[in-house]
Amino acid sequence: MQVRRFAALALDEVPALAQDILREIRAEYPGLPVVLDESGEPMALIGIRRALEGFVQQIAAAEGGRPRYPLEVFQEFGRGEGLHGRSLDSLQAIYRLGVRLAWRRLAEIGQQIEIPPPAMYELAESGFEYLDGLVDQSVRGYAEAAARQEGERLRLQRKLMELLLSERRGDPGQGPPADIGHGSGARSGSGRPGVRSALDERAARVGWQLPERVAVGVLLRPARDAVAPAVGQGVLLDMETEQPRMVVPDPEAAGRPELLRRAMAGWSGAIGPPVPLADAAKSLRWAEAAVRLMERGLLPSGEVLHCTEYTEALVLLQPEELIEDLARRCLAPLAHCGPAHGRRLAETLLAWLETRGGAPEVAARLGVHPQTVRYRLRQIRELWGDEVDDPDRRFELELVLRARRLRGELGRVG
Structure with a gap:
């Protein structure tokens, strides 16, 4: 009977208690955004109120059972944290603050109706178990938002690479870039103004600063389910193609070759010569040529090669029909x-x-x-x-x- 009475008093307190908890949370976390539902009521207040009601109703149930959580509200909280770039740590800290404030009031009600300490300990344990369930729902929402954001980022990145590598692709019949193996620092023209503008826009959407020079790599998967190499945020990587491709910005920068070498351990393929950004398609063409030679056993396999170290083979073995006719x-x-x-x-x-x-x-x-x-x-x-x-x-x-x-x-x- 005491538990039933406790639940009834606690339910009466829920509206005011939810307001107090939200006020304390806002004071502790002033930067927390206020999101309203269709009726203009703060979503956070609705979530707190429903969480309190769910916990109290669970206590009042005649038989135990799995608690019922306000799923959509707390999943939405998690999604909001993910979409706004915040960590789950801040959300969990807010939950802990809310539980501490709620339990302070619930403990007062327990003392008021003289619930024995052992019973209050059990209620406290149930409260923390209930909190874990709310956190699980938020984590699920956070993971969904993170996956959606990552999928969108990869889609935009592929669009950027597609424009970078195909819009100004050179004539397949021409020779190697003039600076293959020489690493010239001269900057070429940026291509057609419209293409450059589109590149600027797409690069900005994925937070990629357009470099002066790039090298393009083509990779051979060590296994069909191979995990993408950890090439770092600055390197564009497209794993959706049969032979993954990557665009390496400023490939001649200090430390970049060593970082790539470590990241590509276990992979094989080829990285084309460094070229001005506008000539990225040329670097791709030579990387593709090197990979074809690797597949034929004419270049070493089992590692990621740099085309600039195999210039002779690429020049002499690529135009095979012409060389054979001359031979x-x-x-x-x-x-x-x-x-x-x-x-x-x-x-x-x-x-x-x-x-x-x-x-x-x-x-x-x-x-x-x-x-x-x-x-x-x-x-x-x-x-x-x-x-x-x-x-x-x-x-x-x-x-x-x-x-x-x-x-x-x-x-x-x-």
């Missing part, structure tokens, strides 16, 4: 040699073209006897004649032979 013409004299002998002659010719030395220097490079080199060089003279003295022909021969060595068709020497 057929330049290496036609080897057509009548056996495969093994033709390979030895090709390796000797390349070593001679690279060193421009005599038989001893070429022999040292190949690891054979100088007399063997002299014999092969005589054969080369017989096969190519005066062409090996023509600078243009020598350049073409070295080009196609280097390409074959990169593909593993010739042995690596030196």
